[in-house]
Amino acid sequence: MPAPRRTLLVGALATSLVAAAVGLAPQAATAATPAATSSDQGWLRVGHLSPDTKGVDVELSSLAGGKTVFELDDVTYGQVSPYQELPVGTYVLSMRAADAPDSTPVISTDVTVDKGDASTVVAYGKNSQLKTTAFTDDLQQPGDGKAKLRLVQAATTAKSVDVSTSEGTAVAEDAAFGTATKYATVGAGKWTLDVSGSGQRGTAKVDLAGNTVSTLFVLDDSKGDLTVVPVTDAAATASTPSGGVQTGGGGAAADPVEQATHELIATLRSLFR
Numbered sequence: 001m002p003a004p005r006r007t008l009l010v011g012a013l014a015t016s017l018v019a020a021a022v023g024l025a026p027q028a029a030t031a032a033t034p035a036a037t038s039s040d041q042g043w044l045r046v047g048h049l050s051p052d053t054k055g056v057d058v059e060l061s062s063l064a065g066g067k068t069v070f071e072l073d074d075v076t077y078g079q080v081s082p083y084q085e086l087p088v089g090t091y092v093l094s095m096r097a098a099d100a101p102d103s104t105p106v107i108s109t110d111v112t113v114d115k116g117d118a119s120t121v122v123a124y125g126k127n128s129q130l131k132t133t134a135f136t137d138d139l140q141q142p143g144d145g146k147a148k149l150r151l152v153q154a155a156t157t158a159k160s161v162d163v164s165t166s167e168g169t170a171v172a173e174d175a176a177f178g179t180a181t182k183y184a185t186v187g188a189g190k191w192t193l194d195v196s197g198s199g200q201r202g203t204a205k206v207d208l209a210g211n212t213v214s215t216l217f218v219l220d221d222s223k224g225d226l227t228v229v230p231v232t233d234a235a236a237t238a239s240t241p242s243g244g245v246q247t248g249g250g251g252a253a254a255d256p257v258e259q260a261t262h263e264l265i266a267t268l269r270s271l272f273r
Helices: 012-018 257-271
Strands: 005-008 041-049 056-062 068-075 084-087 089-097 107-113 118-124 131-137 146-153 160-165 170-176 184-187 189-197 200-208 212-220 226-235
Touching (some): 041 056, 041 089, 041 107, 041 212, 107 131, 146 170
Parallel strands (some): 005 068, 041 118
Antiparallel strands (some): 041 084, 056 068, 160 170, 160 189
């Protein structure tokens, strides 16, 4: 097992939340992408999606023996770590108040790494009702001119959300709090998406590069409305990012945006209900 690794995340969402308002359009974010997985290994990353939980230090240790595998310093709301390649097995994930190594964890849970699989483990919800869940990530890339994406609904101000294009055509309906939609393969390109739920609204401009896999995180903004933060899970690039969440956009669509729009609407309406 590798020696403990301490990683400092770079928060793409921090700037977005300071300036957040209805109609906010955050830039796309890119998380480190796994390379080919070796034998008896899997991939794991961690996200902080609790809006009123202050910065935490994250520690992942082996269930048997308690050896620390990696640590993350001062993780704040909206940050998602890079993937870590780990031996298969069960681990204990603990989150403590930042710079308080001896404090009682705000949350602690067991997580399992399976051979060849990638997972995203998130802490979400208000601090008084903090929960964790693990989403299985499908990093199989869709091919040139296509993009694959899903939506994770983690906004505490809405029990469920609807997502539509700026023209008002429904994309996702009644995506429940704490859940992830199915993946959909769509045409690559630029999109303006509107999100609404429980009287709250927000918007985001996303640029989905060809042959990529992305997760759209629906979160609370600083004014109690909704925002969408896209994170690239896998990309067909010569070298993958090595930091945490980094700002950046995708490439242009291979097909006209109008054609891709029709494909996005048709595919997502069938899969995101």
